[in-house]
Amino acid sequence: xxxxxxxxxxxxxxxxxxxxxxxxxxxxxxxxxxxxxxxxxxxxxxxxxxxxxxxxxxxxxxxxxxxxxxxxxxxxxxxxxxxxxxxxxxxxxxxxxxxxxxxxxxxxxxxxxxxxxxxxxxxxxxxxxxxxxxxxxxxxxxxxxxxxxxxxxxxxxxxxxxxxxxxxxxxxxxxxxxxxxxxxxxxxxxxxxxxxxxxxxxxxxxxxxxxxxxxxxxxxxxxxxxxxxxxxxxxxxxxxxxxxxxxxxxxxxxxxxxxxxxxxxxxxxxxxx
Numbered sequence: 044x045x046x047x048x049x050x051x052x053x054x055x056x057x058x059x060x061x062x063x064x065x066x067x068x069x070x071x072x073x074x075x076x077x078x079x080x081x082x083x084x085x086x087x088x089x090x091x092x093x094x095x096x097x098x099x100x101x102x103x104x105x106x107x108x109x110x111x112x113x114x115x116x117x118x119x120x121x122x123x124x125x126x127x128x129x130x131x132x133x134x135x136x137x138x139x140x141x142x143x144x145x146x147x148x149x150x151x152x153x154x155x156x157x158x159x160x161x162x163x164x165x166x167x168x169x170x171x172x173x174x175x176x177x178x179x180x181x182x183x184x185x186x187x188x189x190x191x192x193x194x195x196x197x198x199x200x201x202x203x204x205x206x207x208x209x210x211x212x213x214x215x216x217x218x219x220x221x222x223x224x225x226x227x228x229x230x231x232x233x234x235x236x237x238x239x240x241x242x243x244x245x246x247x248x249x250x251x252x253x254x255x256x257x258x259x260x261x262x263x264x265x266x267x268x269x270x271x272x273x274x275x276x277x278x279x280x281x282x283x284x285x286x287x288x289x290x291x292x293x294x295x296x297x298x299x300x301x302x303x304x305x306x307x308x309x310x311x312x313x314x315x316x
């Protein structure tokens with residue numbers, strides 16, 4: 044059953060897929076008395092439009108083709124502070140649980156799937172007009188399945204974010220282990236734990252979240268949320284009331300240079316030149 048909702052006379056669309064934007068525009072005009080509907084292509088244009096026009100509802104889209112998820116989330120957060128009365132509906136084709144949970148925390152009025160039919164979207168817009176929130180059944184299923192596996196209170200640790208940052212920057216597991224003074228097995232374990240907490244199973248999803256993870260990493264560093272403290276004078280790493288030597292066991296034996304000849308100080312004989 045489709046509900047008749049109060050009219051939205053001014054609506055702004057920030058959707059990357061133009062065909063979907065046209066379909067939603069026709070749906071809104073048929074369902075509501077919309078006499079002004081703007082289709083915007085960028086966040087910059089959206090900021091200017093929302094300043095100069097009295098927009099009553101904003102419909103945003105998140106897609107895999109976009110690389111500015113974090114900027115869009117910050118844009119919604121800013122709108123909630125400056126325009127609390129504006130209705131915000133979000134249409135996504137991204138089903139990463141961590142991303143959907145962060146999106147739901149922004150108190151948007153509706154979260155829809157790009158695979159929902161126009162009738163389902165019309166129902167969502169009607170619910171928004173009546174002052175109630177709406178969440179697509181597909182989105183609810185993703186969140187409920189993830190919460191059954193991972194607690195909502197689980198958060199990423201700083202070392203897990205550092206591992207992901209190095210891997211996303213193109214460093215190999217071996218180089219990441221060397222830079223972070225960890226073993227390769229530890230790096231792989233930290234990567235697996237982080238991906239499990241994020242609710243992702245493929246590296247493609249991890250790459251898509253690169254900007255969000257970088258923002259989260261910087262936020263944790265600036266607020267001083269560290270897993271350990273490093274004492275540069277003693278050359279040891281202190282954490283959890285114990286000292287861990289910074290010299291890892293997987294590095295080659297220490298070397299010393301004598302008259303341009305490299306001689307190992309371990310159990311192996313010196314190399315012949």
